[in-house]
Amino acid sequence: MTALRNYLLTFADDEHLMGQQHVEWIGVAPFLEEDLAFSSIGQDELGHAVMLYELVLGLDDIEPTDTAIDALAYRRSGDEYRSSAFVEYGTTDWAEALVRHWIYDMVEQLRWNLVTASSFTALAVVASRAEREETFHRRHADALLDKLLATPGSDACARLLEALDALVPMLSTLLEPPAEESQILSEGVASASLASLHLPAITAINERFGTNYGTSDGVPGTAHRQTRSAAFDPLMTRMCEVLDLDPEASW
Amino acid sequence: MATYEVFLKKDGKDEFRHAGALDAANDEIALVMARESYARRAEGNLIWVANRNNIVVGDDAFVGANTDKPHRHHDGKAVAARRKQQREESNPT
Numbered sequence: 001m002t003a004l005r006n007y008l009l010t011f012a013d014d015e016h017l018m019g020q021q022h023v024e025w026i027g028v029a030p031f032l033e034e035d036l037a038f039s040s041i042g043q044d045e046l047g048h049a050v051m052l053y054e055l056v057l058g059l060d061d062i063e064p065t066d067t068a069i070d071a072l073a074y075r076r077s078g079d080e081y082r083s084s085a086f087v088e089y090g091t092t093d094w095a096e097a098l099v100r101h102w103i104y105d106m107v108e109q110l111r112w113n114l115v116t117a118s119s120f121t122a123l124a125v126v127a128s129r130a131e132r133e134e135t136f137h138r139r140h141a142d143a144l145l146d147k148l149l150a151t152p153g154s155d156a157c158a159r160l161l162e163a164l165d166a167l168v169p170m171l172s173t174l175l176e177p178p179a180e181e182s183q184i185l186s187e188g189v190a191s192a193s194l195a196s197l198h199l200p201a202i203t204a205i206n207e208r209f210g211t212n213y214g215t216s217d218g219v220p221g222t223a224h225r226q227t228r229s230a231a232f233d234p235l236m237t238r239m240c241e242v243l244d245l246d247p248e249a250s251w
Numbered sequence: 252m253a254t255y256e257v258f259l260k261k262d263g264k265d266e267f268r269h270a271g272a273l274d275a276a277n278d279e280i281a282l283v284m285a286r287e288s289y290a291r292r293a294e295g296n297l298i299w300v301a302n303r304n305n306i307v308v309g310d311d312a313f314v315g316a317n318t319d320k321p322h323r324h325h326d327g328k329a330v331a332a333r334r335k336q337q338r339e340e341s342n343p344t
């Protein structure tokens with residue numbers, strides 16, 4: 001139970017915080033349509049987080065009301081989250097936001113694929129529902145990158161590659177498995193370890209960006225996502241800014 | 252950048268209808284942005300985006316109504332009078 005709960009939280013917390021980071025671009029993305037598109041994609045990720053939090057609440061034997069989901073999403077202490085530094089990282093640089101969007105969704109597809117035939121059938125249902133939206137997310141990221149990477153040596157290319165250099169080391173946290181993942185694998189909840197996505201992810205990055213990252217880059221961590229990065233607290237403060245104005249308010 | 256006109260079609264027999272416009276760097280970006288800008292709340296399930304440069308335009312000088320051609324206009328009085336006369340001749344009282 002703890003292993004499964006941890007596993008679900010790992011994915012749910014990544015989805016939640018990634019969604020939050022995306023929606024923060026509303027109003028400040030490079031152009032109006034991108035404001036809408038990027039924050040809409042962020043809302044999809046938040047929706048995926050809700051579906052996964054509902055599964056967690058089911059394990060906890062708690063009815064998945066909005067209040068219960070909010071409590072799980074916003075009111076845990078940092079050490080109870082299982083998010084990665086990759087999604088906690090705060091940036092106001094559009095190149096980093098765009099590259100992170102592409103990497104995250106590329107890895108997200110691989111992650112859903114691990115559980116599409118899950119022995120925990122409710123998770124398999126969530127996977128197929130989420131993956132239908134991911135096709136668009138990837139097409140959105142690729143459409144922008146196709147255009148921006150079209151001219152080697154351009155300012156756009158340089159900025160994107162710089163962003164990539166900043167983000168690839170953090171890939172290690174996104175691919176870091178939760179504690180007791182082996183139990184998840186032996187029970188057939190997931191078909192392979194999160195860490196097994198390392199090589200496919202690096203390969204995909206190199207194909208997309210024409211780079212030469214190797215197997216020693218972004219190596220999956222082994223700390224089981226027990227601690228949060230320095231960026232976590234500021235992010236949580238931003239997320240809970242309105243909620244904290246009146247914790248007793250009914251939403 | 253080019254300006255694209257966006258058309259949406261709902262499922263069923265409705266025709267494509269103009270939804271708005273947007274600027275985009277290429278066709279693919281126009282399509283991706285149109286989906287999120289105009290169809291994210293299920294306003295339609297098919298989209299056309301048309302680069303405005305590719306639209307054949309009939310301008311006002313060509314299409315607009317010409318209101319100054321009295322030679323083409325009549326008020327029907329002559330026809331009405333003739334038909335009235337024909338009726339009276341065929342149905343003498």
